[in-house]
Amino acid sequence: MANSAAIGIFDSGIGGLSVARAIRELLPNESLIYVADSGHAPYGEKADDYIYQRMLHITRHLTAAGVKAIVVACNTATTAAIAKLRAQYPLPIIGVEPGVKPAVLASKSGVVGVLATPRTLLTPAFATLAQRYANQAKVILQPCPQLVPLIEALDFSGNKMQALLQSYIQPLLAQGADTLVLGCTHYNFVADLIAGIAGPDVSIIRTEMAVARELQRRLAEAGLINTDLITPDLINKGTAKAAAIFYTSGNTDIFNTQLQCLWGSADLRVTDCKTLL
Incomplete structure (x- = not known):
């Protein structure tokens, strides 16, 4: 070749x-x-x-x-x-694959949030990945079913995007997550928005x-x-x-x-x- x-x-x-x-x-x-x-x-x-x-x-x-x-x-x-x-x-x-390993290594609180499509989170391959690090950190899964269509529509900064990201991120922060994994390649395009909502003390893991x-x-x-x-x-x-x-x-x-x-x-x-x- x-x-x-x-x-x-x-x-x-x-x-x-x-x-x-x-x-x-x-x-x-x-x-x-x-x-x-x-x-x-x-x-x-x-x-x-x-x-x-x-x-x-x-x-x-x-x-x-x-x-x-x-x-x-x-x-x-x-x-x-x-x-x-x-x-x-x-x-x-x-x-x-979602960057669970680097997130676990980066987390100081021992709580990691994973933002991903519902289908990704339901696959046996992801279950195996998450289980591999279950003894090292608490891994919280957050399905984001409406996020990809908004990104495909290039709606990065509208009120709907802000409200949707808030609804996905705040429950993770409330449970002590100090590291968020972007478990879908689409989410890289709103990484800055996610970081802005999560705050400066939360690490964002991209792959x-x-x-x-x-x-x-x-x-x-x-x-x-x-x-x-x-x-x-x-x-x-x-x-x-x-x-x-x-x-x-x-x-x-x-x-x-x-x-x-x-x-x-x-x-x-x-x-x-x-x-x-």
């Missing part, structure tokens, strides 16, 4: 763009192919088998495009079925850069790092050779608006792949 092959990244929507941005920052030489499965979102309301079938479908699309690695930039998809996906495909497949570093490690291990010289400055100027191509199974106009807000780079190209996905 050529070192110049792209990295495939997918999510149920735009949340995985936070992971893609971290990958772009850490690995500016790498071309990216991003798939937002917005036509089948949100995954948090779907059964595990449905999510797995979507993961298979998208992975077939990405492997047909010749990607050298895949990042499942969705906590729900990772906890629902990444093990089954890895059993099907030999290339590096990197997932994301997108940890995912990028794990991808870097896996690529290096397999000898797949692209060594062509491309700098972040070139990318910002839109003159980098490393491409960023974006697909959506939803409405292309909406996705374009989301990209301009959350990616905003001159090196992007959007493809409507509803007929493929």
